[in-house]
Amino acid sequence: MAAFSFTLTPSVHKASPSSLSWTLSLSSSVPTSFPTRRRPTNARPIVVVSALNAKPTILVAEKLGQAGLELLKGFANVDCSYNLSPEELCAKISLCDALIVRSGTKVTREVFESSGGRLKVVGRAGVGIDNVDLPAATEHGCLVVNAPTANTIAAAEHGIALLTAMARNIAQADASVKAGKWQRSKYVGVSLVGKTLLLMGFGKVGSEVARRAKGLGMHVIAYDPYAPADRARAIGVELVTFDEAISTADFISLHMPLTPTTSKILNDETFSKMKKGVRIVNVARGGVIDEEALLRALDSGIVAQAALDVFTEEPPPKDSLLVLHENVTVSPHLGASTIEAQEGVAIEIAEAVVGALKGELAATAVNAPMVPAEVLSELAPFVLLAEKLGRLAVQLVAGGSGVQSVKITYASCRGPDDLDTRLLRAMITKGLIEPISSVFVNLVNADFTAKQRGLKITEERIVLDGSPEKPLKFIQLQLANVESKFAGALSDTGEIKVQGMVKDGLPHLTMVGSFGVDVSLEGSLILCKQVDQPGIIGKVGSILGDRNVNVNFMSVGRFAPQKQAVMTIGVDEEPDTETLKQIGEIQAIEEFVFLKL
Numbered sequence: 001m002a003a004f005s006f007t008l009t010p011s012v013h014k015a016s017p018s019s020l021s022w023t024l025s026l027s028s029s030v031p032t033s034f035p036t037r038r039r040p041t042n043a044r045p046i047v048v049v050s051a052l053n054a055k056p057t058i059l060v061a062e063k064l065g066q067a068g069l070e071l072l073k074g075f076a077n078v079d080c081s082y083n084l085s086p087e088e089l090c091a092k093i094s095l096c097d098a099l100i101v102r103s104g105t106k107v108t109r110e111v112f113e114s115s116g117g118r119l120k121v122v123g124r125a126g127v128g129i130d131n132v133d134l135p136a137a138t139e140h141g142c143l144v145v146n147a148p149t150a151n152t153i154a155a156a157e158h159g160i161a162l163l164t165a166m167a168r169n170i171a172q173a174d175a176s177v178k179a180g181k182w183q184r185s186k187y188v189g190v191s192l193v194g195k196t197l198l199l200m201g202f203g204k205v206g207s208e209v210a211r212r213a214k215g216l217g218m219h220v221i222a223y224d225p226y227a228p229a230d231r232a233r234a235i236g237v238e239l240v241t242f243d244e245a246i247s248t249a250d251f252i253s254l255h256m257p258l259t260p261t262t263s264k265i266l267n268d269e270t271f272s273k274m275k276k277g278v279r280i281v282n283v284a285r286g287g288v289i290d291e292e293a294l295l296r297a298l299d300s301g302i303v304a305q306a307a308l309d310v311f312t313e314e315p316p317p318k319d320s321l322l323v324l325h326e327n328v329t330v331s332p333h334l335g336a337s338t339i340e341a342q343e344g345v346a347i348e349i350a351e352a353v354v355g356a357l358k359g360e361l362a363a364t365a366v367n368a369p370m371v372p373a374e375v376l377s378e379l380a381p382f383v384l385l386a387e388k389l390g391r392l393a394v395q396l397v398a399g400g401s402g403v404q405s406v407k408i409t410y411a412s413c414r415g416p417d418d419l420d421t422r423l424l425r426a427m428i429t430k431g432l433i434e435p436i437s438s439v440f441v442n443l444v445n446a447d448f449t450a451k452q453r454g455l456k457i458t459e460e461r462i463v464l465d466g467s468p469e470k471p472l473k474f475i476q477l478q479l480a481n482v483e484s485k486f487a488g489a490l491s492d493t494g495e496i497k498v499q500g501m502v503k504d505g506l507p508h509l510t511m512v513g514s515f516g517v518d519v520s521l522e523g524s525l526i527l528c529k530q531v532d533q534p535g536i537i538g539k540v541g542s543i544l545g546d547r548n549v550n551v552n553f554m555s556v557g558r559f560a561p562q563k564q565a566v567m568t569i570g571v572d573e574e575p576d577t578e579t580l581k582q583i584g585e586i587q588a589i590e591e592f593v594f595l596k597l
Ligand SMILES: NC(=O)C1=CN([C@@H]2O[C@H](COP(=O)(O)OP(=O)(O)OC[C@H]3O[C@@H](n4cnc5c(N)ncnc54)[C@H](O)[C@@H]3O)[C@@H](O)[C@H]2O)C=CC1
Pocket: 127, 128, 129, 148, 151, 152, 155, 200, 201, 202, 203, 204, 205, 206, 223, 224, 225, 226, 227, 255, 256, 257, 258, 261, 262, 283, 284, 285, 309, 310, 333, 334, 335, 336, 337
């Protein structure tokens, strides 16, 4: 094996000092070969881990329904360790392939960093993923999946329970009777019928609350800039602007995720615009309300009552004035806590985590594109082609020049909206980056990794005439502003150009530079540029044969007889240095390169 060295040097773009580019410096005593990391070439996890040799380990850090646990145990070693401190979680995580949490565990950047790359899936047994550091998960190539549907009804029912309990002072009256009092006039409530209920967030839970509130005779309006108008119409809910919403509601129920936009969306300013005596329910997240502002609004009488299931800090401080306020009803984050919902959530998350560990594309992925199974099976051969083209293109780059921009052209007979290219782009990125770095690239972190390395990816679509039966005709990659170690791979305009298509379900290389070729992308390749003349194929074939290197195909692409040609030779074994040297010594061969796929 020849001695190689390569260094990956981050450098800062002059034009854009904040973005890193990557420079590959490669030196080798045999410049015709290229070092690749030892990774089984047939192991190609699209998202996460498809080639786990040992039984994976799943850490369940919060209580999960039994049916879900059974499902997990059928596939993995399951470690149920509840109430771990942040330090204990970080200490354990490097031994785990997956982690399952509810809302009580903070999955911080430190957790991902402590995992040493082993943690491949975080499963959130519920909806809200605000307790998971998503950017950190993505940067570490860790898939985050949630269980978005199984607790919807439970949360909606809890919202309605709080709404009605608040309106009729149930909690306060209950405490009063138990304290030996009989205060009938103190706990006169308000009626719901005919009142305007504002839903802030009209997604799954919001819609179910709407249906139930309509049944109670309420007039339901919703503020949700992203909600489809037809769903609102179908349920009989009016979608309104933010200002209209908060100024007309008698009751406000919150059902949006906690994001930078929704954080403290109810604050001093918004409370001041509300109807005096408004009542507020929160089963979403504590952070969507400025809790200090709410306390002020309760004290001033703008807000008559509040019913809160969620808090900025959970559990809230024992002396929290908000929790202790006489007009506030509280529950300890019980929205999802019904027997039915917890069993459902446990199964939903267990299936998602096991599927992800098997390398399947998760339908409930939070930080990766969701690709429906039927689309995936259609795209599968192109996914392989995409990665192989990326691997091939980067190995054609001469040491020291570094790849900074790649243009991907997808040629298809389908319309531009008919092809989701995220998966293909991710696999091209994987192919371009993995052979020259120790980074593990997958669908989760591909775009992030490319950006971090200053690799600019542009995508172009060519719409061809013909039958749209197949998703793609060909994929072409062009690497601009690079030198090639194989000049024959350069196009007329100076980019490294490779193009491929799927034939009989297998990826094929169909163009290198300006030369048309036709080879199946399996095993390894030798590309030779020569002056077309009789006998070359025989000479190369016998050198390889003498060294026991099995040739699985040969193809020659030429402009015209006796002119320059590119010969592609597929080999099953990697030829040794001496063999490659002998090929290079054949007189008509101008240049050649050995590429591992
Ligand atoms: N208390 C509990 O135990 C539970 C709490 N939840 C919480 O309830 C909330 C809603 O859950 P789902 O309905 O399942 O989620 P969802 O994703 O189906 O609905 C959320 C809705 O909020 C809307 N939204 C996003 N940003 C918004 C903004 N700036 N203004 C207005 N609307 C905005 C979205 O368009 C979407 O329609 C989440 O925060 C979730 O964590 C959910 C289940 C149980």
